Amino acid sequence: MNPRPGPCRHCGRPVVHDPQGKPILTSREYACRDPWGSLTNTHAELVPAVGRASVPGAGRRVTKSRPQSTVDE
Numbered sequence: 466m467n468p469r470p471g472p473c474r475h476c477g478r479p480v481v482h483d484p485q486g487k488p489i490l491t492s493r494e495y496a497c498r499d500p501w502g503s504l505t506n507t508h509a510e511l512v513p514a515v516g517r518a519s520v521p522g523a524g525r526r527v528t529k530s531r532p533q534s535t536v537d538e
């Protein structure tokens with residue numbers, strides 16, 4: 466068995482498994498951190514594989530329509 470890393474369901478950071486099979490962040494911490502680097506009360510936990518495919522709004526693409534100025538000289 467070769468567990469693949471994935472995003473943490475709490476903080477979205479990459480999660481792997483330690484030798485004991487416990488999920489651990491690639492920063493070698495078990496505790497999650499918020500985007501500002503403060504510890505949170507959650508621990509590294511992989512996103513369940515079943516939930517990955519059906520993320521609401523994942524298939525939506527926003528295309529910016531930028532006015533192009535074509536100047537003929």
Ligand SMILES: [Zn+2]
Binds near residue numbers: 478507508510
């Ligand atoms: Zn986390």
